[in-house]
Amino acid sequence: MTVTLAKKAPFRSDQVGSLLRPAELKKAREQFDAGEIDKAALTQVEDEEIKKIVEKQIKSGLKAVTDGEFRRSWWHLDFLAELNGVESYSQNESYKFKGAKTRDTNVRFIDRVSYNPDHSFFDAFKFMQSIVPEGILVKQTIPSPTLYFRDHRSDQAVNFYPTREDFLDDLAAAYHKTIRHFYDLGCRYLQLDDTTWAFLINQIIFTRSAEEKEKYEQLAKDSVTVINKALNDLPEDLTITTHICRGNFQSTFLFSGGYGPVAKYLAQLNLDGYFLEYDNERSGDFAPLGEIFTEGSDKKVVLGLVTSKFPELESEDALQKRIEEAANYVPLKNLCLSTQCGFASTEEGNKLTEAQQWAKLGLVVDVAKKVWEE
Structure with a gap:
């Protein structure tokens, strides 16, 4: 893997990260949960299925591959629970997706938060590095530190921190050390997955109280602070992006609203790229891109125009027209x-x-080739 390859990320055709779990993996996890197989047996199945999924990603034409998040149950909670000072628990209520009921897992603070050198995601990354061929980049996804701000996850933090600033400093330091260790293991492409911005969009749009709005504006400022502190002074050949999501559980969603209310905050993030949902009207129009993207910047905006929620394939012509429309705000x-x-x-x-999943990813690759001719 070369520095040049890393700095080309995000790529013209790229992916967010998670992939559908194959039947063999689902069966093995059910057997593990039932006590029928041990952790080693589950890991063996995970390893084999990840090898297969990596081969399929490469065959599809993607230059950055993930492990499909096959070792995780949740995109965020598995990671969040493993920082020191955090534990997993059952909150006895579902997350409020539109028309779907989730499991009730959550995390909370039981001490000051800190870096965990034994985080299981490190071994997962090392396995990925061991199986990818030259010329293919491993993309590592982790939840943004802002995920600790919501769903009562940081309610107990006041028991361990005299000030909010102390909490943000520790959280940023834990993330900084985590990202730096991924880099030391060979990671050159890392993504912070973040639903908090969509939560803030939703709250700022629909909250009528000026006092409540100010609370959410402050949360947006805190989000910029903790993310930028976490990313401060990292190696230049490490590409870091964020993916902003409005919720994704069994094809349902949590939040609605365009990027306008948070555009000025997104513009302040010291990132190399933004993966932005744009597959339906709930995501709004492209106008906020003009504020998120700074003229002359080398940042990338990755347009999430192909939905991963439903099987119907988008029209290539329609996708190309949407890209042309976005180019009115961000250079092609x-x-x-x-x-x-x-x-x-x-x-x-x-x-x-x-x-249908592979058809979607294939469509992304095909359209990108036609638009950018690379």
Whole structure:
């Protein structure tokens, strides 16, 4: 893997990260949960299925591959629970997706938060590095530190921190050390998955109280602070992007609203690229891109125009027209294409087949080749 390859990311045709879990993996996880097989047996199945999924990604034409998040149950909670000072627990209520009921897992603070050198995601990354061929980049996804701000996850932090600033400093330091260790292991492409911006969009749009709005504006400022502190002074050949999601559970969603209310904050993030959902009217129009993207910047905006929620294939012509429309706000050379989200943000997965998933990713690759001729 070369520095040149890393700095080309995000690629003209790219992906968010999660992929539908194959039947063998689902069966093995059910057997493990039932106590019928041990952790080693589950890991062996995970390894084999990840090898297969990596080969399929490469065959599809993608230059950056993931492990499909096959070792995770949730896109975010598995990672969040493993920082020191955090534990997993059952909150006895579902997350409020539109028309779907989730499991009730959550995380909370039981001490000051800190870097965990034994985080299981490190071994997962090392396995990926061991199986990818030269010329293919491993993309590592982790949830943004802002995920600790919501769903009562940081309610207990006041018991361990005298000030909010102390909490943000520790959280940023834990993330900084984590990202730096991924880099030391060979990672050159890392993505912060983030639903908090969509939550803030939703709250700022629909909250009527000025006092409440100010609370959410402050949360947006805190988000910029903790992300930028976490990313400060990292190696230049490490590409870092963010994916902004409005919720993705069994083809349902959590939030609605265009990017306008948070555009000025997104513009302040010290990132190399933004993966932005744009697969339906809930995502708004392209106008906020003009504020998110700074003229003359080398940042990339990855347009999530192909939905991962439903099986119907988008029209190539329609996708090309949408890209042309976005180019009114961001130069074409700074644009890329992806699906709007992953295909399985939780192990349940969205309501489409594996064949339909690969057709979606193939469409992304084909359209990108035609638009950018690279």
